[in-house]
Amino acid sequence: KATLGLEVAYSDPGLEQFGLQNVMLPIGNSFLEVVSPIRENTTAGRFLERRSGDGGYMVILQCRDISEVTERVRGLGIRIVWEDSNEETAGIQLHPKDLPGALVDIRRNAGDQSPDGPWSPAGPDWQRARRTDVIRSLVAAEIQCDDPDELAARWSEVTQRPVSRDAEHNPEVRLDEGSIRFVTATDGRGTGLGGIDVEVVDRKRILEAAEA
Numbered sequence: 256k257a258t259l260g261l262e263v264a265y266s267d268p269g270l271e272q273f274g275l276q277n278v279m280l281p282i283g284n285s286f287l288e289v290v291s292p293i294r295e296n297t298t299a300g301r302f303l304e305r306r307s308g309d310g311g312y313m314v315i316l317q318c319r320d321i322s323e324v325t326e327r328v329r330g331l332g333i334r335i336v337w338e339d340s341n342e343e344t345a346g347i348q349l350h351p352k353d354l355p356g357a358l359v360d361i362r363r364n365a366g367d368q369s370p371d372g373p374w375s376p377a378g379p380d381w382q383r384a385r386r387t388d389v390i391r392s393l394v395a396a397e398i399q400c401d402d403p404d405e406l407a408a409r410w411s412e413v414t415q416r417p418v419s420r421d422a423e424h425n426p427e428v429r430l431d432e433g434s435i436r437f438v439t440a441t442d443g444r445g446t447g448l449g450g451i452d453v454e455v456v457d458r459k460r461i462l463e464a465a466e467a
Contacts, residue, residue, distance in 0.1 A: 256280065258464040259453070260389025261287070265378030275299055279377040281385040282453060283392035284370040284432060286377055288313070302358070311448025314357040314396055314435065315376075316414070321345045321363045328354075328361075331412055343375040354413060356398035356406055356437075357448045361413075370432065389460055394433045395452035399444075403437035406446075410435060 256263070261280040270277050274294035280287045290312060292300035299312055318324050321340075325347055328335065334350035337360075346362030366373045374381060400406045407418045407426035414435075416428045427436040440446060455461065 258461060260386050260457075260460070260464075262384040262386050264381035264384035265376075267376065273297060273299075279381065281377070281381055282390060283385070283387065285393040286315075286374070286381075287393065287451070288315070288376075306444050306447050310444070311396075311450070312358060313360060314398075314448060315360040315362065316430070317367065317374075318361050318363050321347065321361070324361050327415070328413060333413070343373075349413070354409060355446050356400060356410070357396075359413075387456065389455075389457050391454040391456050392432070393451060394454050395427075395436050396433070396448060397436045397438055397450045397452070398447070399438050399440035399442070399449040400446040401440060403439055407437040410437075 259282075261282065263278045264281050264286075265279045267277055267279075270290070271293070274292055274297040275290050276293050277288055277290045280289065290299055292303075302312055303309060325335070328347070328349060333353040335347045336350050337348040339346055342365065344362060344364045346360055349359045349361070351358050362376070364372075364374050371382060371385075373379075398406065403426050404418075407428060410428050411418045414428055414430070416430065418426050418428060421427050421434075421436055425436050425438050427434045438449070440449070442449075
């Protein structure tokens, strides 16, 4: 938070039933969600143990029509491990064995047509916590795996976005804002969300804060 110049927009009390606590940190019109287990034997905790420590856990994507997405993923043989719906939001979470790389949540939100519109998982007024003087936006998520091309093709089927190549010739799936990049796992931690890219406004300040 201090290093990246971010502010907490919301902490969801409903996650306590799953043995978790979280904070939502706006980065431009996207969010970095930090989730921590607060009891033993949670799904998130077991995932982090399998990956040998702290690291990326979920990729959350916004869609316009959750019914269409749900029908598509079922047609692809991808199991849905969680589904929720109310007046504000509706979403599904996909089985990570059927779509490897992360626990993927795809969600629509009432009134979210604008990029900076409401997003109920981040609370009723997340915009007040948005800070852009240090970093401006979240521009990519990096998935590491054994076969980047094969996994990129699978994510392409789910998102209905073509696979392209970044400047380093890694396969990527470009979204309306940002992209998902696929690289070969080399750190011994296996398949998972290995990092994110952010657009920096004040690089010097970030390095000084990290050093401090």
